[in-house]
Amino acid sequence: MKLLQSLLPATFFAFTLTTEGAATGPQPAVCAATPKPNIVHILTDDLGWQDVAAYYKAVHGKEAVYETPNMDRIVAKGMRLMQAYSPAPTCAPSRAAYMAGQFTPHTGVLHVMGSLPPRQMRPDQKYFDGFYPMRLDLGTPTIARVLKDAGYLTGHIKKWHLGGKSDGYPDPIAYGFDFSWEAGTKDYNDPDVWDKERKNKSDYWNGIWLPLNPRHKGFATADPNDPFRTDPADDDRPLDGVSDLAVRWLGKAKDSGKPFFLNLCPSLVHGPISTRDRKRLEHYCKKMGVPFPKDSGKITDKEWGQVNPYYAAMIDGLDWGVGKVLTYLETTDDPRNPGHKLIDNTYLIVSADNGGAEGNFGPRERVADNSPLRAGKSSVYEGGIRVPLLVMGPGVTAGSVSETPVSLIDLFPTFMAMAYSEPRKDLELDGCNVLPVFRGESTKARFADGSVRDTLCFTLPVGGCSASAIRKGGWKLLLNHAPEDNGRPPIELFHLYNDDGTQADLSEKENLAESNPTKRDELLADLKAWFDRFDAQLPYKSAKVAPGKPLSGANKVPAITGMSEDGSTVSVAFETGKDKAKIVDASLIYTTNGSDQLWEKAPYEEWHRVRAKIGDGVASVTAPPGMTHGIFYLRDENGFCVSSKEVPHSHGPGGVMSWSITTKPDGAYGWRPGLISLIETGSAALENASKKGQDTGALTKALNAAKSTAEQPVSEKDYASATRNLRTQIRALDVPEAKLSVLNLFKTPKW
Numbered sequence: 001m002k003l004l005q006s007l008l009p010a011t012f013f014a015f016t017l018t019t020e021g022a023a024t025g026p027q028p029a030v031c032a033a034t035p036k037p038n039i040v041h042i043l044t045d046d047l048g049w050q051d052v053a054a055y056y057k058a059v060h061g062k063e064a065v066y067e068t069p070n071m072d073r074i075v076a077k078g079m080r081l082m083q084a085y086s087p088a089p090t091c092a093p094s095r096a097a098y099m100a101g102q103f104t105p106h107t108g109v110l111h112v113m114g115s116l117p118p119r120q121m122r123p124d125q126k127y128f129d130g131f132y133p134m135r136l137d138l139g140t141p142t143i144a145r146v147l148k149d150a151g152y153l154t155g156h157i158k159k160w161h162l163g164g165k166s167d168g169y170p171d172p173i174a175y176g177f178d179f180s181w182e183a184g185t186k187d188y189n190d191p192d193v194w195d196k197e198r199k200n201k202s203d204y205w206n207g208i209w210l211p212l213n214p215r216h217k218g219f220a221t222a223d224p225n226d227p228f229r230t231d232p233a234d235d236d237r238p239l240d241g242v243s244d245l246a247v248r249w250l251g252k253a254k255d256s257g258k259p260f261f262l263n264l265c266p267s268l269v270h271g272p273i274s275t276r277d278r279k280r281l282e283h284y285c286k287k288m289g290v291p292f293p294k295d296s297g298k299i300t301d302k303e304w305g306q307v308n309p310y311y312a313a314m315i316d317g318l319d320w321g322v323g324k325v326l327t328y329l330e331t332t333d334d335p336r337n338p339g340h341k342l343i344d345n346t347y348l349i350v351s352a353d354n355g356g357a358e359g360n361f362g363p364r365e366r367v368a369d370n371s372p373l374r375a376g377k378s379s380v381y382e383g384g385i386r387v388p389l390l391v392m393g394p395g396v397t398a399g400s401v402s403e404t405p406v407s408l409i410d411l412f413p414t415f416m417a418m419a420y421s422e423p424r425k426d427l428e429l430d431g432c433n434v435l436p437v438f439r440g441e442s443t444k445a446r447f448a449d450g451s452v453r454d455t456l457c458f459t460l461p462v463g464g465c466s467a468s469a470i471r472k473g474g475w476k477l478l479l480n481h482a483p484e485d486n487g488r489p490p491i492e493l494f495h496l497y498n499d500d501g502t503q504a505d506l507s508e509k510e511n512l513a514e515s516n517p518t519k520r521d522e523l524l525a526d527l528k529a530w531f532d533r534f535d536a537q538l539p540y541k542s543a544k545v546a547p548g549k550p551l552s553g554a555n556k557v558p559a560i561t562g563m564s565e566d567g568s569t570v571s572v573a574f575e576t577g578k579d580k581a582k583i584v585d586a587s588l589i590y591t592t593n594g595s596d597q598l599w600e601k602a603p604y605e606e607w608h609r610v611r612a613k614i615g616d617g618v619a620s621v622t623a624p625p626g627m628t629h630g631i632f633y634l635r636d637e638n639g640f641c642v643s644s645k646e647v648p649h650s651h652g653p654g655g656v657m658s659w660s661i662t663t664k665p666d667g668a669y670g671w672r673p674g675l676i677s678l679i680e681t682g683s684a685a686l687e688n689a690s691k692k693g694q695d696t697g698a699l700t701k702a703l704n705a706a707k708s709t710a711e712q713p714v715s716e717k718d719y720a721s722a723t724r725n726l727r728t729q730i731r732a733l734d735v736p737e738a739k740l741s742v743l744n745l746f747k748t749p750k751w
Contacts, residue, residue: 035336036151036259037394038346039415040250040329042322043098043263045091045159045270046377048356048368049386051315054080056306058401059372065287065306066315070323071350071390076399078348078392079438083405085471086354089377089384089460091270094353094408096136096162099143099175101412101429104459105534107140108133108609109162111462115606117589117631117661119647123546127482128641129462130537131589131609131633135164136175139741141427143412144176144261150419153258155179155249157188158205158242159265165606169747177263179249181205183747193248200227207242208276208317209267214296215274215310219281228276238276242266243321247328254342255335261415264325268318273360273367275313284309284316298363304371308360311367322350347393347418347438351408355384374508380458380469380478381508382496393418395439403501404443405471407456410434413448423448457530461538468536470527474498476508477523481539484551489513493520535611540633540641553638556581560644561617563632563667568677570669571620572632572644581636586612586619590630592674592742594662597720598628598751605660606745624742625681626723627674629662644668671719675710678726679703685730685737692734699729724751 050056054075056064087097088104088111096109104110110132120128136142144154156172157180163170169183181188186205188194203210204227212218220228220238228238246264253260275281285292290309293299300307329343337345356368358376370376370383377384389406392398409431413423417435425448432453436442445453459468466481467488474497483490493513495504513520531538543554558575565571574583591605592598612621612632619632632644645667661668682703689696702725709722731738745751 034345034394036420037418038259038342039147039152039261039349039418040325040346041261041263041349041351041411041415042325043095043265044318044350044352045265045267046354046357046368047269047315047318047352047388048370048376049373049383049388050370051269051356051368052388052390055082055388058082065284066312068315068319070319070326071388074322074326074348074350074390074392078390078396078398079400079402079440081389081391081402081404081406081437083403084351084387084389085385085405085407085456085458086352086387087407087409088458089354089379091159091353092134092161093460095160095265098353098408098411099162100136100140101143101409101427101431102140103409103430103457103530103534105531105536106428106430107136108537109136110537111460112161115165115608117607117647118540118633118641118643120542120544120649122649123544124548126484126542126545126548126551127466127539128542129466129539131587131607132462132537133608134606135170136162137741138170138174138744139739140175142175143415144172144263146412146416146421146427147261147419148176148178150416150421151258152419153178153253153256153260154263155253155260156263157246157249157265158207159267164745165604172263179253188245190249190252192252193245203227204239204241206267207240207244207321208238209242209270209314210276211272211274212276213272213274215272216293216296218276219278220276230279236279237317237320240317240321240324243324246325250325250328250342251332254332257336259336259419266318266321268321269311269314271357271361271367273308273310273314273362273365275310275317277313277317280313280316281309284312288312296363298365300365303366305366305369307366307369343392345394347391347396349411350388350390351411352387353408355379355382355386358383372507378460378463378465380460380465380467382476382506384460385458385469391438393438397440400440402437402440402443404434404437404445405456406434406437406445407431410445414438455526457527459536461536466539468527468531470523470530471496472523472526474501474504475519475523477513477520477527479524479527491520491524493523538639540635541639543640551640553581553636553640556638557636557640558583558634558642560632560642563644563669565669565673568623568673568680569620570623570630570632570673571618572634573618574634574642576617581638581640583614583619583634583642584637585635586614586621587633588612588621588623588630589633590624590627590674591662592624592626592628592745593751594628594660594665594668595716595720597717598724600748600750605662608742608745623669623673623677625674625678625740626727626742627669627677628720628723629665629668629670630673631661631668671714671716671723672710675706675719675723675726678723678730679706679710681737681740681743682706682726682730685733685735688735688737689733694733694735696733699726699733702726702729727751 053064053068054072086094088094092112093104114132114134156177171183172180230236373383375381375383413433417433432445455472478492494508543557558580562573612619634642706722
């Protein structure tokens with residue numbers, strides 16, 4: 001049982017808890033007279049803090065260049081939150097944190113396109129990324145699962161970005177949504193609202209976001225054969241399949257007899273920065289005094305302000321899509337609440353996954369302007385993590401404004417409160433129920449026990465901008481994880497707000513780290529405690545830097561002295577002694593598909609992490625069931641990396657894998673330990689299945705074949721076949737072992 005617990009995600013066992021594990025504290029009031037409210041969350045992509053006109057006017061005291069009448073309408077009818085934050089300054093970690101209600105080190109998803117063995121990107125790099133997965137663990141409770149348990153019909157549309165590399169799997173359906181697109185085909189799973197036979201499905205699925213190349217040609221027309229055809233009855237707007245699909249799903253969901261939760265995630269306004277809406281582009285070119293583009297190059301040389309007509313047209317198109325959903329809710333009768341429209345009993349929330357992207361990845365031109373906030377996307381300065389958050393719904397006062405600091409991780413417990421669900425400790429939520437803030441009943445975010453939250457933390461510990469931040473009250477500290485590589489100060493301290501709530505240094509211009517050491521040390525200690533709480537994966541230091549002077553402590557890094565296998569246990573030995581730094585952390589980074597025998601498209605490897613036990617000069621761990629290869633990564637007390645296998649340099653962070661470690665598997669514990677571990681898991685599954693009276697014939701046969709294979713010298717073909725067959729038979733039974741995350745990473749015939 002201990003082995004099973006170590007391999008299952010911690011939250012797997014939480015699913016079996018009763019309400020005895022529920023949190024104490026304020027409970028949501030159930031209103032019997034009104035049915036449970038619907039929830040629609042529109043999570044936009046890269047929308048800046050003041051890209052919404054109402055925000056811009058509130059900050060600058062004048063009208064914005066961008067026109068967002070529909071989002072402004074939500075602001076007028078609801079609340080505008082001025083201190084809302086994304087959990088991270090890039091999309092994948094932010095979306096995973098929102099969906100799990102947990103800080104990014106808690107979910108483990110730290111950036112986009114992870115699941116690779118850590119390695120230097122360049123030989124001269126002094127710091128390199130620690131390990132982080134690209135997917136949210138399938139065992140993690142999600143908003144969709146919890147709301148479904150509360151009686152909701154759940155739907156997700158468009159961008160996901162927190163599953164694996166396997167052709168979109170795990171897809172939103174695997175994480176608990178009733179309606180969404182399926183891995184592989186990317187078709188949505190309801191023929192009433194999605195026609196699988198429709199032509200140009202990918203164009204339709206992407207909607208008006210699908211970029212132009214070149215971007216100054218090929219605008220949508222009224223031609224009926226144009227998948228983006230403009231609609232003269234709707235101000236010549238190009239078709240937006242995303243908002244259109246949302247309205248069609250809402251049309252069916254409202255008649256289900258259940259409350260609904262729609263997680264609508266358009267790709268706007270993420271780059272490439274372009275538009276298919278010529279009319280809107282012409283409008284903003286004229287408004288900004290910019291000539292209509294004659295080529296695909298830079299459209300503006302201006303460095304500040306709302307100066308990019310392409311970006312303006314994209315925001316305008318996003319707002320139009322939001323308006324489609326808002327108008328539908330406002331004009332459609334509610335079958336569950338006769339005499340009322342859907343909007344009367346629906347919470348509509350609009351937010352963004354991170355701060356606005358300041359620059360275009362193509363031509364170097366200004367995109368979002370987050371000033372007075374500093375920087376933008378990919379930075380833990382305010383411009384990278386502060387986002388718009390608009391909410392309207394039952395109990396939300398029209399035209400209200402909140403200065404309460406909130407985070408997207410708060411939406412999970414808040415949606416639970418909207419659904420009249422009690423707080424639950426087993427969910428391990430890090431956020432607060434901020435429904436009282438939305439309703440104007442409180443100016444403080446409170447945890448389930450009633451205590452006030454005064455601190456939020458953020459991290460992007462990867463790449464050239466590798467840093468973390470903590471905001472406590474009106475103070476904020478930034479910890480730079482790679483100062484020798486990026487040349488920025490190791491620690492920065494800013495006073496954002498005065499004690500009375502008025503703005504102090506919102507632009508983060510004055511670094512007070514040296515002049516206020518007491519506050520600096522207080523926040524630094526709190527941030528490091530946050531790292532420890534979640535076992536945060538911070539960058540490694542490299543002892544091998546060519547050319548250049550190595551970092552201090554590089555001469556004390558222990559060397560690997562040996563590797564061994566004992567059944568399912570793998571171990572690595574390392575140097576010890578007074579002239580060697582102490583090893584303080586050890587992990588096995590492993591893959592279960594390191595062979596074209598297990599994958600249709602090779603080379604393809606997705607790597608994962610399991611903690612190892614550190615002994616006297618040795619680190620060891622049980623190989624995960626079905627592991628094909630593994631590499632030990634050790635961290636010494638000075639932060640340097642010690643690995644059991646040399647991994648070649650690559651590009652990143654999180655770039656497309658340009659090499660396959662298993663093409664040279666020596667030193668990577670190939671095949672046998674993982675098969676033996678799978679045999680042990682299969683034996684436990686056999687025992688549990690037998691107790692339940694299940695048919696175990698196929699599993700017994702696969703077990704015997706695997707045991708015979710494990711006694712033979714390693715043969716990639718034979719071991720892959722034995723691993724695949726045994727894994728398949730375990731998963732075919734109704735036993736706890738079949739639910740192991742490591743046995744459910746992919747859905748492919750070979751694997």
